[in-house]
Amino acid sequence: MLKGIWGSDWFGLFVVALVAGTGLALFQPAFLSPFNLYVLLISFSLWALVAMAQMVIIAIGQMNLSVGAIGGLVAISFAGSMEVWGLPVPAAILLGLAIAALCGLLNGVMTHVTGISAFVITLATLSIFKGLNIGITEAQPFYGVPDVVKAFGNARFEGLPHMLIVPVVAIILIWLLFNRMVLGRQMLALGANRHAAELSGIRVGRVVVIAHVISAVLAAMAGMLAVARLQLGQPTIGDDWLILSFAAPVIGGAVLAGGHISVIGTCLGVVIVTLINNALVLLGIDPFFVQLFLGGLILIAVGLNRWRERRLAPA
Amino acid sequence: MRVARMLPLAVLAAGIAGPAMASDTKVALVPGGPHPYFAAWENAAAAAAADFGIEAEYRVPAAWELSKQNEMIESLVAQGFNAFLVFPGDANGTNATLEELAAFDIPSAALAGCTVDPTAASFCLGTDVARSAYLGTKELIEAMGGSGRIAHFTGFLVDPNTQLRIEAVEQAVAEAGGGVEIIQVIADIDAPEPADEKINAFLAARGSEVDGIVTTAWVPSVVAATSLRNLGDKRIRMVGIDHDEVVLSAIEDGFVDGTMLQNPYGQGYIGSYAMDLIRQGCTMKEDAPWQQTAQTAHFIDSGTAFVDADQVKDYQAAMVAVTDEIMATFKDDFLVCN
Numbered sequence: 001m002l003k004g005i006w007g008s009d010w011f012g013l014f015v016v017a018l019v020a021g022t023g024l025a026l027f028q029p030a031f032l033s034p035f036n037l038y039v040l041l042i043s044f045s046l047w048a049l050v051a052m053a054q055m056v057i058i059a060i061g062q063m064n065l066s067v068g069a070i071g072g073l074v075a076i077s078f079a080g081s082m083e084v085w086g087l088p089v090p091a092a093i094l095l096g097l098a099i100a101a102l103c104g105l106l107n108g109v110m111t112h113v114t115g116i117s118a119f120v121i122t123l124a125t126l127s128i129f130k131g132l133n134i135g136i137t138e139a140q141p142f143y144g145v146p147d148v149v150k151a152f153g154n155a156r157f158e159g160l161p162h163m164l165i166v167p168v169v170a171i172i173l174i175w176l177l178f179n180r181m182v183l184g185r186q187m188l189a190l191g192a193n194r195h196a197a198e199l200s201g202i203r204v205g206r207v208v209v210i211a212h213v214i215s216a217v218l219a220a221m222a223g224m225l226a227v228a229r230l231q232l233g234q235p236t237i238g239d240d241w242l243i244l245s246f247a248a249p250v251i252g253g254a255v256l257a258g259g260h261i262s263v264i265g266t267c268l269g270v271v272i273v274t275l276i277n278n279a280l281v282l283l284g285i286d287p288f289f290v291q292l293f294l295g296g297l298i299l300i301a302v303g304l305n306r307w308r309e310r311r312l313a314p315a
Numbered sequence: 316m317r318v319a320r321m322l323p324l325a326v327l328a329a330g331i332a333g334p335a336m337a338s339d340t341k342v343a344l345v346p347g348g349p350h351p352y353f354a355a356w357e358n359a360a361a362a363a364a365a366d367f368g369i370e371a372e373y374r375v376p377a378a379w380e381l382s383k384q385n386e387m388i389e390s391l392v393a394q395g396f397n398a399f400l401v402f403p404g405d406a407n408g409t410n411a412t413l414e415e416l417a418a419f420d421i422p423s424a425a426l427a428g429c430t431v432d433p434t435a436a437s438f439c440l441g442t443d444v445a446r447s448a449y450l451g452t453k454e455l456i457e458a459m460g461g462s463g464r465i466a467h468f469t470g471f472l473v474d475p476n477t478q479l480r481i482e483a484v485e486q487a488v489a490e491a492g493g494g495v496e497i498i499q500v501i502a503d504i505d506a507p508e509p510a511d512e513k514i515n516a517f518l519a520a521r522g523s524e525v526d527g528i529v530t531t532a533w534v535p536s537v538v539a540a541t542s543l544r545n546l547g548d549k550r551i552r553m554v555g556i557d558h559d560e561v562v563l564s565a566i567e568d569g570f571v572d573g574t575m576l577q578n579p580y581g582q583g584y585i586g587s588y589a590m591d592l593i594r595q596g597c598t599m600k601e602d603a604p605w606q607q608t609a610q611t612a613h614f615i616d617s618g619t620a621f622v623d624a625d626q627v628k629d630y631q632a633a634m635v636a637v638t639d640e641i642m643a644t645f646k647d648d649f650l651v652c653n
Contacts, residue, residue, distance in 0.1 A: 028520060030519065035518070035522075040516075042512075130378060131377050134377055137349075138375070139349030139350055139351055139375060141559075143560050143561070230507050230511060230537075230541065232537075234537075235349060236534070237507060237508070240506035274512075277509075277512060281499075281501065281520065284498070287472060287500050287501060288472060
């Protein structure tokens with residue numbers, strides 16, 4: 001088993017995250033304070049869902065540029081439906097998930113039926129979803145978020161945020177999808193070689209549409225968590241997700257051309273980016289150099305993992 | 316290329332532009348993109364339309380992209396708008412569009428943010444961001460009792476105003492005489508999720524070291540106010556910026572000491588008034604009391620005011636007073652009308 005873990009494509013990232021965490025704890029004792037760990041887990045909760053939403057699409061060899069726009073649209077729909085229509089929270093959650101499913105369905109069907117690259121389709125739908133968001137909100141936040149939602153965004157048990165439940169369940173389900181279910185295997189097969197997948201009888205259209213729906217639902221969960229955390233339906237939720245949605249899966253070893261992803265690797269990618277962001281604040285890095293450090297540290301993390309993989313690869 | 320694309324509009328523009336009767340002025344107020352700060356422009360446009368007998372409308376580009384803003388302006392020209400108040404999508408890039416408008420005798424001005432000289436904008440009417448940040452920091456230092464350690468949370472680093480704000484906060488701290496220290500500046504947190512992540516990481520690591528927070532951008536103000544409320548922390552003093560409900564409510568409840576109001580309503584209202592006068596043949600006065608900024612020599616301060624718990628319930632009155640004060644002398648101070 002240990003040999004299996006050592007040989008896994010995420011082990012190097014695990015070591016990088018461990019070393020980074022240990023180093024931070026040594027240089028900045030506040031890193032291990034319960035509140036900082038709570039803050040880290042809150043960030044992980046949101047970013048893990050965002051990264052998973054993109055990873056599912058990378059698995060089939062496509063890209064989803066509308067992840068943030070879907071998350072934002074669901075966020076304002078979730079908050080707005082509770083404020084304007086007085087919907088109870090469960091109904092608002094269902095509405096949010098339904099909207100996401102529709103968005104994903106649109107992305108998937110358009111991509112498959114037209115044969116146009118998902119990059120182009122989701123670039124267009126990004127604009128549509130964001131346009132709907134702005135049309136509905138007129139750039140004004142929805143403030144009437146019920147107390148129970150706000151409380152969920154801040155509640156913790158023994159230092160663990162309640163919000164963490166959502167990504168943990170989602171990660172387990174996504175892991176099962178790609179490691180134990182036929183559909184997940186079909187997604188990877190499609191990503192690896194579309195022609196071969198078609199010849200082997202995989203219903204490509206169905207797989208593409210389902211992947212986009214799953215991606216959108218994950219983005220929706222992230223959007224609703226953001227509302228709970230921020231305590232308002234801010235129209236700009238999701239605007240900043242795109243880079244991280246690609247960075248974490250790629251750091252985690254995903255092949256952008258499709259066919260190979262790592263759920264654990266993606267989670268570790270999120271951990272590393274979150275740690276780096278946290279470190280830049282904790283160490284008081286000059287704001288004008290934050291982006292430079294962030295990019296450099298991500299490159300180092302990816303480089304170390306790839307170096308280890310090459311060392312392990314048979315000659 | 317862009318001029319060529321505008322040519323089909325020239326015929327239409329020729330029909331709607333140039334000196335005209337007051338009633339045919341049709342002003343478009345165009346922000347750089349969607350943002351709650353600009354919502355007051357809509358009310359300002361409606362009030363200006365009612366008070367000055369003009370048409371005035373607030374139109375928002377779908378995203379914060381210069382190209383989208385330019386396309387919207389071109390479309391609005393086609394729809395008959397003959398005066399423009401624009402938040403520059405880019406301090407340099409917007410100049411090309413304003414020059415095209417000027418070529419069709421369509422006046423324009425920069426609102427809430429300036430274009431870089433030389434510019435076709437008749438003037439730039441906006442907040443003196445450095446003064447606002449300076450005064451806000453002064454208020455914070457006073458709330459802290461004249462000494463302590465402060466953190467500054469601000470917006471996009473690519474926004475030239477951010478550097479001005481950072482310097483203004485530093486100046487106010489320097490003037491405090493050594494008792495005040497800036498322990499951290501966190502920037503580029505204009506999106507809510509990174510703001511939440513970084514502000515809370517800061518509070519986790521250095522919350523016990525910091526005595527005051529000054530914020531000079533909308534989103535960091537909202538997120539910092541929410542974080543202090545969540546922590547239940549009234550020891551850390553805070554002065555924010557703008558008038559988001561979250562910030563105003565935190566002031567009422569004692570989690571935030573006050574906020575530096577800007578005057579978006581006054582910008583829209585006074586700007587529309589000025590556009591109508593220019594359309595009637597008035598020209599900008601060269602020896603007007605212009606303020607010089609890093610971007611333009613034709614800056615007009617739209618005013619700023621500190622609002623604390625005593626004034627928060629009626630915070631709009633503070634800005635109406637500032638607007639009235641500017642309006643009282645605006646025509647005489649800045650325009651030459653025959």
